[in-house]
Amino acid sequence: MSELGHPRLAQKFASDTKRMHWHDKALWFVREKRDVQTHSLDEWEELRECADKIKTHTLENLAFYLEEFERNTRENGIEVHWAKDADEHNKIVLDILQKHDASKLVKSKSMLTEECHLNPFLEKNGIEVVDTDLGERIVQLRHEAPSHIVLPAIHLKKEDVGKTFEEFLHTQKDNSDPTYLTRAAREHLREKFLGSDASLTGVNFAISETGGIVVCTNEGNADLGASLPKLHIACMGIEKIIPRLEDLAIFTRVLARSATGQPVTTYTTHYHEPQRDGEMHIVIVDNGRSKILANKKYLKSLQCIRCGACINTCPIYRRSGGYSYGYTIPGPIGSTLGASHDIKRNFTLPFACSLCASCTNVCPVKVDLHEQLYLHRQDVVDLGLLDKKKLQALKIATFFMQHPLLMDIGGKIARVVMPLLPRSIVYSKYNIWGKNRELPKFPKNSFKELYKKRKR
Amino acid sequence: MKIGLFIPCFMNELYPQASMDTLKILESFGLDVEYPMEQTCCGQPQANTGCAHEASILAKRFLQIFKKYDYIVAPSGSCVSMVRYNYAQFLEGMDGFEHIKNNTFELIEFIHDIIKPDSLHVSFPHKVSIHNSCHAHRELGLASMSEKSVTPFSKIKDILEMVDGISFATLQRNDECCGFGGTFAVTEEAMSIAMGRDRVADHIRSGSEYITGVDMSCLMHMQGIIEREKLPIQTIYIAQILARGLK
Numbered sequence: 001m002s003e004l005g006h007p008r009l010a011q012k013f014a015s016d017t018k019r020m021h022w023h024d025k026a027l028w029f030v031r032e033k034r035d036v037q038t039h040s041l042d043e044w045e046e047l048r049e050c051a052d053k054i055k056t057h058t059l060e061n062l063a064f065y066l067e068e069f070e071r072n073t074r075e076n077g078i079e080v081h082w083a084k085d086a087d088e089h090n091k092i093v094l095d096i097l098q099k100h101d102a103s104k105l106v107k108s109k110s111m112l113t114e115e116c117h118l119n120p121f122l123e124k125n126g127i128e129v130v131d132t133d134l135g136e137r138i139v140q141l142r143h144e145a146p147s148h149i150v151l152p153a154i155h156l157k158k159e160d161v162g163k164t165f166e167e168f169l170h171t172q173k174d175n176s177d178p179t180y181l182t183r184a185a186r187e188h189l190r191e192k193f194l195g196s197d198a199s200l201t202g203v204n205f206a207i208s209e210t211g212g213i214v215v216c217t218n219e220g221n222a223d224l225g226a227s228l229p230k231l232h233i234a235c236m237g238i239e240k241i242i243p244r245l246e247d248l249a250i251f252t253r254v255l256a257r258s259a260t261g262q263p264v265t266t267y268t269t270h271y272h273e274p275q276r277d278g279e280m281h282i283v284i285v286d287n288g289r290s291k292i293l294a295n296k297k298y299l300k301s302l303q304c305i306r307c308g309a310c311i312n313t314c315p316i317y318r319r320s321g322g323y324s325y326g327y328t329i330p331g332p333i334g335s336t337l338g339a340s341h342d343i344k345r346n347f348t349l350p351f352a353c354s355l356c357a358s359c360t361n362v363c364p365v366k367v368d369l370h371e372q373l374y375l376h377r378q379d380v381v382d383l384g385l386l387d388k389k390k391l392q393a394l395k396i397a398t399f400f401m402q403h404p405l406l407m408d409i410g411g412k413i414a415r416v417v418m419p420l421l422p423r424s425i426v427y428s429k430y431n432i433w434g435k436n437r438e439l440p441k442f443p444k445n446s447f448k449e450l451y452k453k454r455k456r
Numbered sequence: 457m458k459i460g461l462f463i464p465c466f467m468n469e470l471y472p473q474a475s476m477d478t479l480k481i482l483e484s485f486g487l488d489v490e491y492p493m494e495q496t497c498c499g500q501p502q503a504n505t506g507c508a509h510e511a512s513i514l515a516k517r518f519l520q521i522f523k524k525y526d527y528i529v530a531p532s533g534s535c536v537s538m539v540r541y542n543y544a545q546f547l548e549g550m551d552g553f554e555h556i557k558n559n560t561f562e563l564i565e566f567i568h569d570i571i572k573p574d575s576l577h578v579s580f581p582h583k584v585s586i587h588n589s590c591h592a593h594r595e596l597g598l599a600s601m602s603e604k605s606v607t608p609f610s611k612i613k614d615i616l617e618m619v620d621g622i623s624f625a626t627l628q629r630n631d632e633c634c635g636f637g638g639t640f641a642v643t644e645e646a647m648s649i650a651m652g653r654d655r656v657a658d659h660i661r662s663g664s665e666y667i668t669g670v671d672m673s674c675l676m677h678m679q680g681i682i683e684r685e686k687l688p689i690q691t692i693y694i695a696q697i698l699a700r701g702l703k
Contacts (some may be wrong), residue, residue: 011646020650028629035602044605313603315633319650352644354637354651355504356590361603374542377506386506390639394502398510401465401496402517411469432642436649437680440470447468447475451491454476 005348010320024318026154031312033261034362041257050250052366055303058241059293065208065241066284072211076273078280086116089285093118093200093233094125096281100231102127102197108215108222109133110202111149111306112235112285115328130192132221134185141168147322149329150259150308155321189221199225203236203282204305205251209244212272213282216255216265223269230278234271238289239302251305254364258307292340297375301336303365310359310369316352325349332359332369339376347385350376411446418442459489460525462560464532464672465497471672477699478531478563484702485571489529492521500538504638512546519543523552527570528560531695533592533670534638536562541595562592564670564694568611573618580697581621585664586612587655587678588631589671598670602631612670612694619697625662632658636677652681659689666692 014020038044058065070080081096083089089112097105105127107113119129119140131140135152139145141164146152153161162176171184201222205214213234215222226232242248256262274280292298311317311331322330327338327346335349350373359369380386400406418426419442427434445453459482463475482489499514518539522528530536539560547553567573588610592598599610616622635641635651642648656678659667667689669675675691682689 007644007646010644014646014650017650021654024654039605041605315635315651316644316647319647319654350506351640352647354590354633354635354640354644354648356633356637357594358590358601358603358631358633361594361601374504377504378508379506381506381508390505390643391507394505394507394510397497398499398502398507398513401499401514404494404496407465407496415469432645433680435645436684437652437677438683439680440676443470443472445472447463447472448491448493450472450476451479 004326006320006324006326006352007348009324009326010316010352013321013324014319020319022157023155023321027312027318030151030260031309031362034258034309034312035261037257037261037263047250047254048364048366051254051305051364052303054242054247054250055365056300058243059239059299059302062238062241062293065243066238069206069208069211069241070284072208073282074211076211078211078274078282081281081283083283083285083287085287086285089116089235089283089287090118090121092283093235094122094127096231096233097122097127097198100198100279102229102231104128104192104195104197105130105200106193106196106198106225106229107131107136107200108202108217108225109136109152110200110235111146111329112202112237113200114146116285116287130189130196132189132192132219132225133217134182134219134221137185137189138164141165145323145328147330148308148311149306150311155323193224193228196225196229198229198231198233200233200235201226203234203240204255205242205248206236206240206282207243207245207248208241210272212270214248214252214268214270216252216268218260218262218266220267223267226269226271227275230275232271232274232278232280233283234281235283235285237285237287239304255305255307258309258362258364288341292337295340298336298340298372300367301333301340301369301372303367304333304337305365306333307364309362309364310367313358313362314353315356315358316354320352325352332373333367336369336372336376339373339379343376343379343383344385347380347383350374350380408446408448415442415444415446457488457526458524459487460522460528461489461491462495462498462522462528462530462535463491464530464535466676467531467672470676471693474672474693474696475531477693477695477702478529480699480702481563481567481695482529484699485567485573490525495521498535498538500535500542501638503538503542504640508545515543515546516550519547519550519552519556522556522560526559527566528556529563529566530560531563531670531693532672533562533589533596533598534673536560536565537591537595562596562598562670564612564615565592565596565598568615576615576618576698578698578700579620580700582665583623583625583663584616584666584668584692584697585625585627585659585662586610586616587634587659587667587669587671587674588612589669589674590631590633592670593631599631616668616694616697622697625659625664627658627662629658634674634678636674638673641677648677649681652677653685656681656687656689660687664689666690668692668694668697670694
């Protein structure tokens with residue numbers, strides 16, 4: 001998919017204008033809900049400032065906090081595993097499951113396991129994996145990936161969901177009533193919960209001081225999963241750490257407001273020990289994060305709390321859809337993480353951005369998103385990945401721009417010749433600007449010429 | 457006080473009248489304004505495409521040409537933003553860099569913050585809507601952005617409110633990007649067009665007669681769509697409103 005690059009996949013998505021507008025409006029609605037919540041707090045900018053400072057401090061001292069977290073977690077009776085990459089992570093999870101003869105896993109939302117492609121790996125090894133977040137379950141049934149990190153099925157209309165449920169859950173034909181479909185999903189998932197051997201959750205925050213983790217959801221599916229079977233595995237990236245319990249107050253306030261425009265998530269659950277007679281494991285994953293940690297330019301991308309606000313506000317994401325990015329995480333944050341992760345594969349992503357800077361200013365932890373995308377572009381050029389024709393054109397332009405006389409002559413010729421050319425030549429297929437837009441009318445004189453005349 | 461007039465390369469070639477209006481406004485305040493003839497481009501197209509080497513050549517050139525002026529004023533938010541925020545990578549520590557960084561202004565910002573006029577003797581009896589171009593808006597801070605929780609303000613509106621007979625239309629999305637984005641307009645043509653169409657539609661829906669703003673590049677993009685689709689609205693660069701009647 002990503003071989004096509006963002007521009008072509010975006011064009012494909014946008015060619016269905018009606019659907020594109022529907023998608024744009026659905027996400028803008030979430031952005032507006034967020035605005036209502038954040039604008040009603042006088043201290044919003046102060047909260048962002050605090051969140052930024054806590055994350056900056058934590059990343060500067062990450063090794064210390066990770067070790068403190070590990071120590072406290074073990075003291076709480078939780079087992080800790082370290083995974084350097086996706087493969088190790090997947091093997092650790094499989095190993096834990098196999099040791100317990102667990103073949104049925106219920107999962108709540110975790111973008112990390114998407115990043116590691118855990119589901120197909122476990123399925124290949126005979127484990128039944130059920131995503132229990134409603135949106136995740138919908139895309140799982142359709143054999144699709146989430147198209148958004150908080151709203152995984154945002155690309156689907158209720159009619160699409162109705163058809164999917166009709167096929168897999170045998171709901172009534174052509175019934176796409178949301179309440180009816182939600183009830184059907186609940187019944188279906190309830191059976192899966194009751195029959196499960198183990199649960200897996202993501203981690204929103206890992207508190208170093210207490211050795212506990214916090215999971216925020218709206219559906220309570222993580223809670224049900226982590227409470228029913230005796231085995232609970234929680235997977236987290238190394239950047240999920242916050243130092244103290246009191247720091248959590250800042251993050252729970254900014255997370256839900258930014259993500260869905262709610263003052264707080266419906267369920268904010270603290271896990272500090274295994275259930276009675278049960279086992280709890282935490283898998284801490286690097287998978288390229290320490291490489292970002294070592295790169296000053298992109299370091300702040302590790303501050304991300306995965307609220308999705310930058311995705312909702314991005315005018316390109318809203319009109320191109322999550323799949324146009326060809327990376328696990330779409331939108332501005334995905335474009336910088338994707339470029340850091342594998343720039344050769346994702347070299348179109350830093351350019352899937354008009355540098356409007358809305359993302360940077362909506363971000364509750366002040367990740368300098370558009371500035372990172374600007375810098376990634378330099379890496380693309382340095383690695384020779386920029387389109388050769390474009391590079392050549394800019395080099396020629398730069399040459400002209402060092403010689404004002406050449407610029408003046410070039411400009412003069414263009415202003416004389418362009419109006420004389422027939423439309424078919426001016427608007428040939430090479431004129432990408434002119435495909436859907438008129439060019440400005442070429443004036444007789446440049447400003448410089450008028451300025452000289454006026455001075456005389 | 458000597459002002460260096462910095463006219464973006466494409467405006468010099470394609471928008472001589474809008475550029476001339478910028479000069480006229482500055483002169484109407486009794487300022488000593490000079491247009492240095494050897495100027496070409498600030499290097500933003502190169503920088504935004506990742507061509508740091510090429511951009512740095514043009515940044516150094518810009519510094520040498522403009523460092524002798526007390527103020528540098530340009531009819532463009534995004535070119536000024538390039539100087540103020542993106543030149544550091546190329547010019548940090550060089551003689552005169554701090555000076556141009558602190559004293560390069562977008563036209564409206566300069567009038568609002570430095571000249572601070574009490575009144576303007578100009579009339580424009582039309583309903584206008586303001587296009588908040590991203591770099592002027594979010595980088596230079598010409599108006600409060602919708603993302604932030606701050607007291608609303610707009611330097612652009614403050615200045616336009618001094619114009620006789622003008623009225624303002626309200627947009628549904630006050631500061632969404634129009635999709636110009638420099639080379640983005642071509643690299644991501646489909647996105648650029650979709651964004652531009654949506655922006656123009658919002659302005660039309662507002663009942664506005666003219667889309668105005670501080671960046672001719674965004675207006676050029678939207679005007680291109682308006683003309684191709686024969687839409688019932690026009691764009692007008694802000695200096696063309698403010699300089700009416702000036703000689």
